[in-house]
Structures are given as C-alpha cells and as structure tokens.
Ligand SMILES: [Zn+2]
C-alpha cells in the first residue's frame with residue numbers, strides 16, 4: 698500500500714501538467730479559433746511563446762519570488778545544502794545564440810510534423826496532454842539515464858556544472874544535449890501530429906515546470922527536492938519527476954516531500970516544513 702501511495706505525487710504532477718496545458722490551450726483557442734495561421738507565422742508564434750515564457754517565468758522566480766524572504770523560505774524545497782556558486786550572467790551574445798537555436802528548432806519541428814486539428818473538447822485535450830507528459834517523462838528518463846553512461850557523459854557535463862541550481866540552469870546544456878532533449882520532448886508530435894494551440898500550451902507549461910524544477914523551490918508543479926538531489930548527488934532521479942525512477946529503482950529518495958495535493962501544501966504550511 699505504502700508503495701502505491703508513493704506514486705501519488707508523481708501522478709499529481711502529470712495531472713497538473715495536463716490540466717494546466719488544457720487551460721492554456723483553451724485560452725489560445727479562444728483567440729485563434731477560425732483563423733488559418735500560415736506555417737511561417739506558426740513557427741514565429743511557437744518560438745515567441747517558448748522564449749517569452751522561458752524568460753518571463755524564470756525572471757519571476759529568480760527576481761520576484763526568491764527576493765521575497767517569506768515566500769522564498771516557505772517555498773524552499775532544497776534540504777541538502779551545497780556550496781554557493783555564481784551562476785553565469787546573461788550576455789547579449791548568449792541570448793541571441795539561444796534564440797537563434799530555438800527559432801531553428803521551431804522551424805524544423807513544425808515543418809516536419811504533420812498538422813492535425815483535434816478539436817476543442819476538454820476531455821480530449823486533457824487526455825492528449827496526459828498521454829504526452831507521461832510519454833515525454835518516459836523518453837526523458839531513458840535519454841537522461843543514457844547520458845549518464847560513461848561513453849555519453851561528455852554531452853551532459855555542461856548541464857552538471859552546477860551542484861546548486863537556479864531556474865536558468867534549465868537551459869544550460871550543450872548543443873547536442875539540446876537536440877536530444879528537444880527530440881525526446883517533441884517525439885509524440887511526429888507520431889500524432891501537432892495543433893498550434895496544443896504545442897504552444899505545451900511549451901509554456903514545459904518551461905514552467907522545467908524552470909521550477911531547477912529553482913530549488915516548490916511553487917506549483919514540483920513537490921520535492923527530486924531534481925535538486927540529481928544535481929547534488931549526480932546520479933539517480935533521471936526523470937522529470939519520480940514516477941519512472943520509482944518504477945525502475947533509480948530513485949534517490951527526496952528528502953523533502955511536501956504533501957501531495959495542491960493547494961494543500963500552501964494550506965498546511967507548518968513548522969515541520971520550515972527550513973530557515
Ligand atoms: Zn543529469
């Protein structure tokens with residue numbers, strides 16, 4: 698029984714991602730319904746949504762929530778302390794190169810994947826996003842575990858330059874790792890096709906949980922120090938969340954697991970969960 702219950706936070710994560718994606722998809726459909734968007738504008742929209750959400754959410758966490766002492770302490774997920782490291786500063790060249798990379802990726806993905814219109818049904822969308830996040834988590838688990846093999850580790854070392862982490866470490870990876878993780882993330886749309894509202898909703902939510910997962914905070918999607926421990930210990934915890942690691946026995950058990958169902962972790966803040 699205990700073993701089954703331990704999967705609940707992972708399942709909660711999948712459900713939150715599916716529901717959040719559906720909410721964004723519905724909002725985008727409201728504005729874009731009945732408009733036929735040409736491929737070139739779809740590529741620009743997809744790229745812009747990805748970039749705006751990445752920098753917007755990252756800055757909100759790093760320059761907003763983390764500078765608020767009470768919030769930062771209450772939402773802290775990191776228990777194991779590591780030596781503080783300076784994180785790389787943004788440079789114009791770095792940002793421009795990053796944007797060119799994501800624009801090229803957006804162009805290739807949307808050019809190659811077939812476009813489909815699945816309609817606007819709520820259940821259909823929740824089901825589609827649920828399938829996608831379970832699939833994406835599984836593909837990420839496999840590729841990330843392979844990247845930790847001696848023969849491939851070189852590709853992944855850049856991402857592990859930080860034992861501590863901050864939101865923007867999410868995007869700190871080699872070009873080859875960027876290609877591999879992008880492929881694992883978007884693999885289902887090459888098989889099942891894409892709808893511009895769904896793929897834009899997906900990238901916004903994907904950026905949100907990825908940035909939060911590297912922020913050492915537990916704000917909405919992330920319930921534990923699962924990925925913090927991966928950066929600190931360097932092995933174990935290869936998935937986006939703990940589901941596949943539990944199943945395949947590669948879990949480095951989170952030291953801080955907030956109560957599972959949102960928003961109960963906000964409603965039940967107690968001294969047990971204070972770390973300051
Ligand atoms: Zn790793």
Ligand SMILES: [Zn+2]
Nearest residue numbers: 856911924928
């Ligand atoms: Zn990471």
